[in-house]
Amino acid sequence: GAVVSQHPSWVICKSGTSVKIECRSLDFQATTMFWYRQFPKQSLMLMATSNEGSKATYEQGVEKDKFLINHASLTLSTLTVTSAHPEDSSFYICSASLTGVFGNTIYFGEGSWLTVV
């Protein structure tokens, strides 16, 4: 089946530094990838929709200058958390869209735990 891989699965960084999370579709080309953040005991929060070769579309309330998204190829999207602060500590999940006969199915990565100290 379709596989989406996220790296790193766990990262700790110092406050004020930047950290990059990669999302790769391993056996299919994904025109569209999505980035989510999960808060404890809440549903996934869509941060942005990333389309290959174009600028990402950010959801309301998400700072695009802080959460930089690059979708340079059909198999790779990256999320860079710039000038990270402790409140950015969270579980970040990406997904990639696979086009099927009846519609698109999205497959999720394993998620990345970010801890900002």
Next chain:
Amino acid sequence: DQQVKQNSPSLSVQEGRISILNCDYTNSMFDYFLWYKKYPAEGPTFLISISSIKDKNEDGRFTVFLNKSAKHLSLHIVPSQPGDSAVYFCAASDFTGNQFYFGTGTSLTVIP
């Protein structure tokens, strides 16, 4: 405004019985629906989907029913197993598939 709603935050079912998870949506433009299962600290896993041209889709122990007039879908798991204990999310998209809307999830506990 939540366009996809799962009104039951939790559900407990005895092993071997049927689990029924419900999901309601408000946008009549949605025509593709998906169910995901999520364990703690992991990404959601795709379970089953249904297009609006169908009202039922079955895959092993999992069956999804769609009632378009009521804007309601449900996931049936039978028989329920302890390994099914997880949070289940329903999601919906329109024909473009460019935006997916998730419900807030229902935590299912299957009691051995």
